[in-house]
Structure formats: structure tokens, C-alpha cells
Amino acid sequence: MKIKDxxxxxxxxxxxxxxxxxxxxxxxxxxxxxxxxxxxxxLISEPPEYLELAPEDPLPPGWEEVEV
Structure with missing residues (x-):
């Protein structure tokens, strides 16, 4: 992605x-x-060319899936 996006x-x-x-x-x-x-x-840092928009999150706001 471009940093301006x-x-x-x-x-x-x-x-x-x-x-x-x-x-x-x-x-x-x-x-x-x-x-x-x-x-x-x-927190991690990555260059913009390593990123793309994430797919839509199926979980409601405030919920997060974690590995146990």
C-alpha cells in the first residue's frame, strides 16, 4: 500500500x-x-509495502480472538 492511503x-x-x-x-x-x-x-513496525487493508472483522466491537 501507499503511505498516503x-x-x-x-x-x-x-x-x-x-x-x-x-x-x-x-x-x-x-x-x-x-x-x-x-x-x-x-508493537511492531513494518514498511507500507508489506501491508494491505484487513478483511472485515466477523467479531463484534470489543471482542478479539486469541490463542490459548
């Missing part, structure tokens, strides 16, 4: 790199990379 708070899916196939929310932009919250106790 991305906004804070939208859901994205990572399509390349170490975190491939993870879905998260954009937190902020820093030094040409995007800071993403992936629902774990860490």
Missing part, C-alpha cells in the same frame, strides 16, 4: 516479512514505517 486506527493485514498473515491496527507513523498493534504485548 493509510490512516491511524484502520485495520491492516501484513502480507510479507516475519509477521506475515497477522492482522493489526495502525497506531502511528515513524521514520517511513508504520507502527502496528497486533494484539500482543508488543
Amino acid at each position: 493509510l490512516k491511524q486506527g484502520i485495520g491492516v493485514q501484513i502480507i510479507a516479512g516475519h509477521w506475515k498473515d497477522r492482522i493489526g491496527t495502525i497506531c502511528q507513523f515513524a521514520f517511513g514505517k508504520i507502527i502496528i498493534d497486533i494484539g500482543e504485548p508488543l
Whole structure:
């Protein structure tokens, strides 16, 4: 994706790199990379070309699927 198409708070899916196939929310932009919250106790940064818009979330707001 192009960085101009991305906004804070939208859901994205990572399509390349170490975190491939993870879905998260954009937190902020820093030094040409995007800071993403992936629902774990860490934030990751990825370049915009590794991202695409996430598919529509089937869970209601406030719910999240986790592995136990």
C-alpha cells in the first residue's frame, strides 16, 4: 500500500516479512514505517509495502480472538 492511503486506527493485514498473515491496527507513523498493534504485548513496525487493508472483522466491537 501507499503511505498516503493509510490512516491511524484502520485495520491492516501484513502480507510479507516475519509477521506475515497477522492482522493489526495502525497506531502511528515513524521514520517511513508504520507502527502496528497486533494484539500482543508488543508493537511492531513494518514498511507500507508489506501491508494491505484487513478483511472485515466477523467479531463484534470489543471482542478479539486469541490463542490459548
